[in-house]
Amino acid sequence: MTATSTFLSRRTVIAGTGALVVGFSVARRAFAQQEPQNVGEEPRRPVALPGSLKDAPLIDSWIRIEATGAITVMTGKAELGQGIKTALIQIAAEQLDVAPHAITLVTADTASTPNEGYTAGSHSMQDSGTAILNAAAQARAILVNAAAARFALAAGELKTGDGKVAAPDGRAIGYGELVSTELLHVEATPASPLKDTSRRLVMGRSIERVDIPVKVTGGAAYVHDLRLPDMVHGRVVRPPSPGARLKAIDEARVRRLPGVLAVVRNGSFLAVVAAREYQCVQAMRLLAATATWDGHSDLPESGKLYETLLALPSRDNDILHRSVALPPGGRTLEATYHRPYQMHGSIGPSCAVALREADALTVWTHSQGVYPLRGALSELTGLGAEQIRCIHMEGSGCYGHNGADDVAADAVLLAIALPGRPVRVQWMREDEHRFEPYGPAMIARLGAALQDGRIADWHHDVWSNTHSTRPGKAGDLLSALYLQAPFPPSPPRPLPQPDGGGDRNAIPLYVLPSVRVTNRFIPQMPLRVSALRGLGAYMNVFAIESFMDELAAAAGADPVAFRLAHLEDARGRDVVTEAARRFGWQATHAQRRPGFGHGFGFARYKNLGAYAAIAVEAEVARESGRVRIVRAVAAVDSGEAVNPDGIRNQIEGGMLQSASWTLFEEVRFDRTHVTSASWASYPILRFSDLPERIEVHVIDRPGEPFLGTGEAAQGPMAAAIANAVADASGVRIRDLPLHKERVKAAIGV
């Protein structure tokens, strides 16, 4: 059976009792799932509509106004803790001329919101923010025109405010009185009557986030907190090695445990459902202890990971090649950088609730893409997409493609086994650590020629697996790989430029007369991987910005001055200059204390998004090798800043998360399985590693396009730390992470 054949098959969920032997049919179809973002899509209209309006052009797909005046704004994007809800409400409130609290925002739900693909790639402000900005401005103009007709006045004479349109003669009419079912059911136009930026009342202000009060008072804020009537709990027993196959289970023993409702087995997919959550955990443990498995994956020897990856076939592609004849002389440098597998490591393990009723399947999920997930679940279950509703609810922090989609599939498989009962599945900590898709291990080899203190030639080769195995297809869901009739994983694919995947940000923003950048895409995946915040940008910027410091040192130049000498982009120069000024680079760089170092890092995310420059002061303890970040100062330009404190929060968080990756993180494994099964074996940053001071300076650009923020700090922070460590210790370390054993060994004390 191929992934594109269309006949139906029946597969069986072997459940715990005769009564619970449940079948579900599976239709396999080619899926033309629309994923409007992160792909270089051809515009379908002669003049492209702004943001996601190009995919959902009707104004009432975004904004609905009831006769009561109640305003609902819809977004296909999801709140991930990044504060997007607040920013989108601010945009709509500003352009509609209403107070923020007058707006109800509905986020990603396949029953009610536009399909905006994934909430990923720092695209939410560009896609959804831009769509809502323009839709709201156009809605306001439509309302003003409708009022003008009622008042028999020119639209230009009317003013809006507080949800009303007012005439100079004192007459006023509420938005709710003006709307009819058809009024906003019109296609948007390319140009919008946006409010002048000088008249902004809501945008550009750090209003408090709408999602925080419920989170700090114990409200039901997460899918983890969803409690439906008659809800039951499921846990999946994962194999000891990803490639192991289930041989036998002692079902009878597990069935006798209190509260157990079903043992569900389908091929090597094994799970238990119980009335209460802890009963389920205990049953899962017994089931795991008594299950026997055959076979295992053959993982690389961990000490030879990079050699193993380099020995795999790669598909090579020059993403930039500009050759000029170089004059003789000068100096050449080469350096190779490594990044291990790293994990998302959300503090709350992934969770979902699913309910199968009659012809409907409802899934509450913290997936980043409710529509793509629905497509994958449709293929998995054989249900039509129209029978499935995926509703986004917040999860624990999301930093890319984690276990959210996989656990939704787990809940669905169990909900089908127990129709009529909502089934909640939360992964255990070891499930999350061992089975989430990791950020790929990568290798970057850089070389350059220096002539007269300037870079004359540059080359960059980057080796990586794919950076997206996101669903769209059933085979992208973990448990689908273990069914009796498993779904094939999607063929690994490189993400195209200009966004890129492994080659994201592999092209430097610097002026380079002669340059070659080659993406070496490795299809074969020793470990399951996918998108981790920043994708290849984290590694490429770490490598490029480390190498810039190596070149600056070779040229005898100050690192900041060396960057500016090669940077023409005016906004890039602004963040570099601002970060250096706020850090006091010139004043303090010459007076560094022994054991302390300064480091700098810069990038424009994807060369399309936000600009970020970061300066770090770090102390390296020579005896232990421990790196302590003393202070970190960032300057960021995300275009028009809708909520400056929201941007600061995201950048601060990105800096600390990147510091954690850079100093501590490496997924460990032996020849058959991942051994990083908890925080003990995968340490991350703790409060004792918190810098004394973190500053983020936002350069606001009113009226400029939104550039997104979420991933901008990851690469620059990594490089700034590595450069500070090199500056402090005199030793350049090119392998991540810079944990104390590695630093100590490099220093050679």
Next chain:
Amino acid sequence: MITLTVNGNDHTVDVDPATPLLYVLREDLALHGAKFGCGLGQCGSCTVMVDGRAVFSCLLPAAAAAGRQVKTVEGLGTIDEPGPMQQAFMAEQAAQCGYCIPGMMMRAQALLEAKPAATEADIRAALEPHLCRCGTQARIVRAVMRAAQAMRLVDAVGRRAEASP
């Protein structure tokens, strides 16, 4: 049957006494504040106060909490009338996803009740058992310092009120 006193109210629940307190709080008492993070005492997101001390509710058997005063983040105030710790976290916007935050708040509350004059260094040291993956630590420290100040003020006003006839 186990009787638990949570946020000042008694609850009698019919659970296996070995069930960790966390599951009873969430499933039987519908208190969402304490979160499952690791089940191993490594991350702190399940932290609640028991007799004034911060404990990992994912490790403490429910039976061991019987007869003791359990306090969760819901006991610090409500969304309409947030307490000083909650107000401080809102004022500092000290959350991203927020999943780890209630546990942090309970650890901080226990610290400040025991040591009202806690310094920034004390706060950082006290929060060491807690993980935040979003990287909100700097704001969390600021929020706890703000809460400490607010609680000292409330305390001082209370003492003055008691002292006056």
